Amino acid sequence: SKRYTITLLPGDGIGPEVISVAxxxxxxxxxxEGIEFKFQAMPVGGAALDLTGVPLPEETLSAAKKSDAVLxxxxxxxxxxxxxxxxxxxTGLLQLxxxxxxxxxxxxxxxxxxxxxxxxxxxxxxxxxxxxVVRELTGGIYFGKPRGFSINENGEEIGFNTEVYAAHExxxxxxxxxxxxxxxxxxxxxVDKANVLESSILWRKRVTAIxxxxxxxxxxHMYVDNAAMQLVRNPxxxxxxxxxxxxxxxxxxxxxxxxxxxxMLPSASLxxxxxxxxxxxxxxxxxxxxxxxxxxxxxxxxxxxxxxxxLGEENAAKRIETAVLDTLSRGYxxxxxxxxxxxxxxxxxxxxxxxxxx
Amino acid sequence: SKRYTITLLPGDGIGPEVISVAxxxxxxxxxxEGIEFKFQAMPVGGAALDLTGVPLPEETLSAAKKSDAVLxxxxxxxxxxxxxxxxxxxTGLLQLxxxxxxxxxxxxxxxxxxxxxxxxxxxxxxxxxxxxVVRELTGGIYFGKPRGFSINENGEEIGFNTEVYAAHExxxxxxxxxxxxxxxxxxxxxVDKANVLESSILWRKRVTAIxxxxxxxxxxHMYVDNAAMQLVRNPxxxxxxxxxxxxxxxxxxxxxxxxxxxxMLPSASLxxxxxxxxxxxxxxxxxxxxxxxxxxxxxxxxxxxxxxxxLGEENAAKRIETAVLDTLSRGYxxxxxxxxxxxxxxxxxxxxxxxxxx
Ligand SMILES: CC(C)[C@H](C(=O)O)[C@@H](O)C(=O)O
Ligand SMILES: CC(C)[C@H](C(=O)O)[C@@H](O)C(=O)O
Numbered sequence: 001s002k003r004y005t006i007t008l009l010p011g012d013g014i015g016p017e018v019i020s021v022a023x024x025x026x027x028x029x030x031x032x033e034g035i036e037f038k039f040q041a042m043p044v045g046g047a048a049l050d051l052t053g054v055p056l057p058e059e060t061l062s063a064a065k066k067s068d069a070v071l072x073x074x075x076x077x078x079x080x081x082x083x084x085x086x087x088x089x090x091t092g093l094l095q096l097x098x099x100x101x102x103x104x105x106x107x108x109x110x111x112x113x114x115x116x117x118x119x120x121x122x123x124x125x126x127x128x129x130x131x132x133v134v135r136e137l138t139g140g141i142y143f144g145k146p147r148g149f150s151i152n153e154n155g156e157e158i159g160f161n162t163e164v165y166a167a168h169e170x171x172x173x174x175x176x177x178x179x180x181x182x183x184x185x186x187x188x189x190x191v192d193k194a195n196v197l198e199s200s201i202l203w204r205k206r207v208t209a210i211x212x213x214x215x216x217x218x219x220x221h222m223y224v225d226n227a228a229m230q231l232v233r234n235p236x237x238x239x240x241x242x243x244x245x246x247x248x249x250x251x252x253x254x255x256x257x258x259x260x261x262x263x264m265l266p267s268a269s270l271x272x273x274x275x276x277x278x279x280x281x282x283x284x285x286x287x288x289x290x291x292x293x294x295x296x297x298x299x300x301x302x303x304x305x306x307x308x309x310x311l312g313e314e315n316a317a318k319r320i321e322t323a324v325l326d327t328l329s330r331g332y333x334x335x336x337x338x339x340x341x342x343x344x345x346x347x348x349x350x351x352x353x354x355x356x357x358x
Numbered sequence: 359s360k361r362y363t364i365t366l367l368p369g370d371g372i373g374p375e376v377i378s379v380a381x382x383x384x385x386x387x388x389x390x391e392g393i394e395f396k397f398q399a400m401p402v403g404g405a406a407l408d409l410t411g412v413p414l415p416e417e418t419l420s421a422a423k424k425s426d427a428v429l430x431x432x433x434x435x436x437x438x439x440x441x442x443x444x445x446x447x448x449t450g451l452l453q454l455x456x457x458x459x460x461x462x463x464x465x466x467x468x469x470x471x472x473x474x475x476x477x478x479x480x481x482x483x484x485x486x487x488x489x490x491v492v493r494e495l496t497g498g499i500y501f502g503k504p505r506g507f508s509i510n511e512n513g514e515e516i517g518f519n520t521e522v523y524a525a526h527e528x529x530x531x532x533x534x535x536x537x538x539x540x541x542x543x544x545x546x547x548x549v550d551k552a553n554v555l556e557s558s559i560l561w562r563k564r565v566t567a568i569x570x571x572x573x574x575x576x577x578x579h580m581y582v583d584n585a586a587m588q589l590v591r592n593p594x595x596x597x598x599x600x601x602x603x604x605x606x607x608x609x610x611x612x613x614x615x616x617x618x619x620x621x622m623l624p625s626a627s628l629x630x631x632x633x634x635x636x637x638x639x640x641x642x643x644x645x646x647x648x649x650x651x652x653x654x655x656x657x658x659x660x661x662x663x664x665x666x667x668x669l670g671e672e673n674a675a676k677r678i679e680t681a682v683l684d685t686l687s688r689g690y691x692x693x694x695x696x697x698x699x700x701x702x703x704x705x706x707x708x709x710x711x712x713x714x715x716x
Binding site: 076085088090094120121122125141142144147148149152154156157158159160161162163164165166167168193195196197198199200201202203224225226228229230231232233234246247249250251252253254256257258262 | 434443446448452478479480483499500502505506507510512514515516517518519520521522523524525526551553554555556557558559560561582583584586587588589590591592604605607608609610611612614615616620
């Protein structure tokens with residue numbers, strides 16, 4: 001039987017709870033599909049800060065690099081909110097993404113038929129939404145230099161960051177996006193602010209150049225402000241969206257809320273080679289941490305993305321996805337996706353129900 | 359009777375059509391309120407490019423500066439989309455904002471009872487939405503330097519922009535936002551990305567410092583990705599939002615679409631002194647330009663903001679706002695806000711109906 005080493009990074013808040021559900025689902029799925037997992041849990045984020053004084057210990061990064069894939073829970077919490085930049089939990093996550101060189105972040109946003117009522121959008125607008133945001137993850141304003149604080153010529157404080165993209169950074173994320181669109185419905189919308197920003201002008205130019213390699217994919221361009229509107233107006237117009245790090249952060253969260261169930265949405269972060277990083281797109285939800293209220297399905301579906309995109313184990317991935325849909329069809333709901341007539345369960349019980357469907 | 363000089367900048371696309379409706383509404387309102395307007399129309403954007411070769415001729419800026427207020431239609435169109443940066447219509451708009459030093463952009467997003475069906479959000483989510491985005495308009499990544507293109511150490515092209523804020527830029531927009539919140543429901547939400555960006559860390563620090571001058575206003579902070587979600591999840595939680603130039607661009611457009619009627623939404627851009635700039639937040643809509651299909655109400659309501667915020671003529675402003683609501687209550691609708699049972703009219707006829715209600 002095949003063997004894989006998975007680095008687990010439970011992190012903060014509800015992270016540990018949702019990761020522990022995902023472990024059980026992976027184990028059972030593996031045993032049915034002839035796959036053996038070796039799990040190693042390592043600290044990251046606030047948990048690592050408390051334990052080691054830094055948000056991403058060297059041991060965690062090197063273990064992650066040596067493994068076949070990395071599954072992360074969530075990062076951050078009020079406790080560390082006032083920390084200096086280099087001691088913020090979020091900095092650990094950014095260092096992890098950079099350290100693993102996972103430049104391509106895939107964020108699906110799908111309105112599941114079982115959960116269409118959870119969306120705040122009218123039913124006719126929400127039904128059938130199925131889009132994928134491909135977000136550049138290791139460049140742009142998140143990492144650009146120079147950055148920091150300084151005193152200007154008038155003696156007052158300034159804070160600054162640099163939004164910068166090099167041609168190869170745009171080319172490689174564009175290729176991932178075109179490949180993704182090709183496997184979906186063949187439509188790619190590139191989002192930028194090329195009417196104002198030079199970084200976006202280069203973005204549009206490179207994406208347009210790469211398009212010649214994918215004549216079968218239909219490419220369009222949209223300004224980010226318009227994209228933020230169109231996601232509300234008519235999200236069904238989108239198939240695959242490709243955009244930079246900060247616009248991707250904003251638009252993927254907006255898209256996720258359009259599905260009405262951010263507690264359901266997984267993500268995959270991939271590099272050229274080496275292990276991928278898989279995580280739910282929801283945060284650490286410190287207010288419900290430890291209360292057995294979290295929705296573990298985004299992490300379970302992240303484990304499915306791990307199998308599919310990280311290990312090439314499509315059958316095992318499909319088994320998990322089907323189990324999640326089946327559990328929903330049987331009426332089990334955590335609080336965040338609850339609606340009348342269904343069965344309200346906690347994090348653990350939801351995990352047990354998924355196991356029954358695996 | 360009082361006299362004011364208004365610079366009119368019809369601009370591109372539907373700009374001229376909607377401006378001509380607004381002129382008539384201003385004239386009639388003025389005659390009823392004892393106000394006399396002197397209008398001077400000047401070219402800007404693509405129209406100016408075609409006429410003079412630059413998107414903001416010096417004559418336009420100096421006329422605008424000498425007038426009491428500036429009313430703009432819309433800017434941009436496919437025709438000039440491939441122009442170089444300094445020859446884009448949008449560059450004219452940015453130069454105008456910078457030239458008039460209008461650093462505070464007020465963008466209301468209100469769901470009108472008459473138009474609640476136009477929103478793609480469920481009725482219970484949309485009814486009662488009434489928020490104001492206060493966007494910083496003359497700083498941040500739109501204007502920050504260095505910016506441009508270059509070749510990096512690997513010989514490849516890079517494109518870069520600088521997101522930079524100085525303390526005084528944040529302080530002054532924060533004060534406008536606190537004053538605005540004070541006149542509304544006393545709640546201000548400052549939106550940033552302080553978990554990642556130094557420019558946002560300074561933003562949060564300064565906004566928090568200014569808060570001590572406004573003990574009666576309740577200040578909260580939110581990350582921009584979360585704000586993009588919360589606007590979809592529960593827009594009613596917001597009263598006044600203050601944010602930087604690029605986040606304000608994105609969030610105000612998203613908020614506008616939540617009302618379902620971007621063709622209805624005005625904006626005001628104000629400086630410390632000197633004339634304000636008033637414009638609908640919709641674009642130039644080149645596809646319907648000249649077809650008498652545009653909704654002129656956003657521009658008419660921008661004229662009302664001009665009277666209120668630009669000239670201090672609150673009664674005249676109120677008269678226009680009431681006339682617009684009355685026209686909607688009488689069932690008149692342009693295509694963008696049409697729903698069954700109402701009367702579909704074009705741009706001109708909508709203008710005539712508003713005149714009847716003034
Ligand atoms: C926690 C934060 C640094 C992170 C980001 O901005 O990338 C998060 O919002 C995300 O989208 O994964
Ligand atoms: C046209 C463009 C430059 C402008 C902006 O980004 O500010 C527009 O989107 C707006 O919001 O007024």
